[in-house]
Amino acid sequence: MLTITPFAVVATVLYLILAIGFGFKKKVSIWRQVLSLLFFAYLLVVVDITLFPIPYTHNGGDIQANNLIPFKTIMAILKDGSLSNDFSNIGGNVLLFAPFGFLIPLLFRKQNSYIKILLLGFLGTLCVESSQFMISAILGFTYRSFDVDDLICNTVGTLIGYAILRVCRYLGQKRMWVKLSPILAVVVVGGILGYEYTSHSTPERxxxxxxxxxxxxxxxxxxxxxxxxxxxxxxxxxxxxxxxxxxxxxxxxxxxxxxxxxxxxxxxxxxxxxxxxxxxxxxxxxxxxxxxxxxxxxxxxxxxxxxxxxxxxxxxxxxxxxxxxxxxxxxxxxxxxxxxxxxxxxxxx
The missing domain is CATH 2.60.40.10 (Immunoglobulins)
Known part of the structure; x- marks a missing residue:
């Protein structure tokens, strides 16, 4: 079973080398460096949740099936009638990419429209789902299913994150971060709780x-x-x-x-x-x-x-x-x- 630990160690070392180098050379502000670090940590969390752990062999249980029919998985979850199951499967996928839509415009000022964020969110989650599909092809069995409904939920989550940022900006430019801090705290705490719940959303997880x-x-x-x-x-x-x-x-x-x-x-x-x-x-x-x-x-x-x-x-x-x-x-x-x-x-x- 391959865990994220070796990947995270290598990625963190490379990130620190590049961040320190560019920070001194370009005289990047402390605030921007903090945002970059938060975004990097967030990406590691997404990779950990969506791709790891990776088994070396199939354990003999049922093989997961890929889904290319929009809303098929979502409707099956809703028909189950369990609010907690709805939150873990649908809400978890939506919340997973909300920080993506929130942080991208702060780091890259040109990416500041619903259309651009929609495309970036879709490409980001498509990259995740495609990685799951390719790793499954290499392993010879589907360890994580490619599900078009995950694309939908993640992309919606990206738009929600961007909408939250737009609302915060609407509150006014003066002392924006003072007004933003309670909302940001809610987003951070909600993200932590969402991750904690997602990591325990099924007995297997x-x-x-x-x-x-x-x-x-x-x-x-x-x-x-x-x-x-x-x-x-x-x-x-x-x-x-x-x-x-x-x-x-x-x-x-x-x-x-x-x-x-x-x-x-x-x-x-x-x-x-x-x-x-x-x-x-x-x-x-x-x-x-x-x-x-x-x-x-x-x-x-x-x-x-x-x-x-x-x-x-x-x-x-x-x-x-x-x-x-x-x-x-x-x-x-x-x-x-x-x-x-x-x-x-x-x-x-």
Missing amino acids: AQESMDSNVLPLVTVPLSKGVVLVTPTDPKTTTKAGYEAWYFEKSGLLGWRLKATSIDELNHSVSSLTANEQTFIWGVTGNSNAESVLYRTKGKFYKSSVNAQGIWDIVLPFTQNISSGGSLSLVLHNGKTDTLAFQTNKNNEN
Whole structure:
């Protein structure tokens, strides 16, 4: 998994060299240098959100589909009927390019009309979407989809940012920045909150923001959220195996991690609990395994075993799995073996 870190380090070093060189040679004002730095930082944020992390291989999940039909994705999101989902997907794309329309006219005085900003915003987001398409072509699978609706939302966001700037200028040239400061503060805070929410707008993005070196192999609905099962990352833990992440949606803060558990490939059964439900899971280590049965309180709960050997069972109640039931492994030949694995406890946040 390639993160933005090496790219950001190289880009920052080059920017500082050029900024310092031009600053002394052209005697650029401090205000203009600050604006340039803000714009550079903003571009890094856009690149991070839209292009990174870049996986080296496909994780086996569903491949994203490109969309060339205007408003198809937008209408599908609106039909979902979720205001928070509308904000994260549509509003997030609009807000992402609002600073672009706000900062460009301040840095480049000739770019000071709705038509010019419209064209620049469209070209900027087209560059982003085309980069996603080209990187996907190089990888051999669609890691980020090319969506014409993203072009629409981003371009609208650029126009909104420019409109905000025009309103600020309309307030008057004298002491403009005094009048502008509350609005600018709102834009900055809104941008930070928007970025924070966008980075946690889905469980997958929230997990990526915490560990971008692994991707989910299994996604399971649980209680008020979902569980993502990923390989453990040797860069962040010495425990080799798999990890389950339980995320819940926290209003405008997006999806947040609530509990985790790790299977260390020692034929253990792991679990975590959330809101009176219990998530039991593990890795069989047996290529002949077909399914797993859990028997408790006179009832059976069944799970199939996927290609990685991962299985999971959701119990609609809180259960101490080490003493409250029994596990059986069903093989492809129909035979059944009893599972008597050591239990790993979950870590709740």
